Amino acid sequence: AAGAEALTVVVSNLAPALAQNRELAQLACSGLRRLCLCDPSLSIAARERLVKGAVAPLLSQLEVSEMRTGVEGLASELRAAAPPNCPEETPTPQKSMATRLLFQLLASVDTPNPEMPLEWISQAWPCLEAALLRPTTDAASESACLALSTAIAKARGKPIAREALLKATPILTGASARGNAPALAALGTLVRSYRGFADDS
DSSP states (O other), rough: OOHHHHHHHHHHHHHHHHHTTTHHHHHHHHHHHHHHHHTTTHHHHHHHHHHIIIIIIHHHHHHHHHHHHHHHHHHHHHHHSSSOOTTSSSOOOOHHHHHHHHHHHHOOOOEEEEETTHHHHHTTHOOOOHHSSSSSSHHHHHHHHHHHHHHHHHHSHHHHHHHHHHHHHHHHHHHHHHHOHHHHHHHHHHHHHHHHHHHHH
16 A cells, blocks of 8 residues: 555656656556556555546646547446446445546546546446435545536536536436435536626626
């Protein structure tokens, strides 16, 4: 775990330099992906710090095409590890962890195009619905709500943001009615964001 913490700090600080060397960047991304997905010694918290503190900063420095390839490759693996469950089912710890890492990745990568995160979230929509339709609130639903509300707020005014807002509102409303605090917070964020947009227009 200490090694993973040190690696997170190193990659975060060296991300701009690593991104200048395509081969080194690919090796670093591959190694980080293996750590996040395959190292049984890492706690969930350590994996989350790797995603937010190392993987996302490195991917954010890459050219758009390479960024897209890197994000979509890792997201695809995480989606496969977190298949949607029936709302009544309690997810296994592994599935919950994969869902958390998936949405933390999508929320943490700094993209030059504000529509890109919503494109990625649309690919993960079944995972988002599964996280929010469960009768209990967990860290996976918190990560999903944060990624969704952040992505919609960044792309506000774009058609893809309006479509996502219309699609998400009934899900967030239903989850809020069941006492899901992250869903309620996400609704509040979106209301404030679009109220401000309307005032500015």
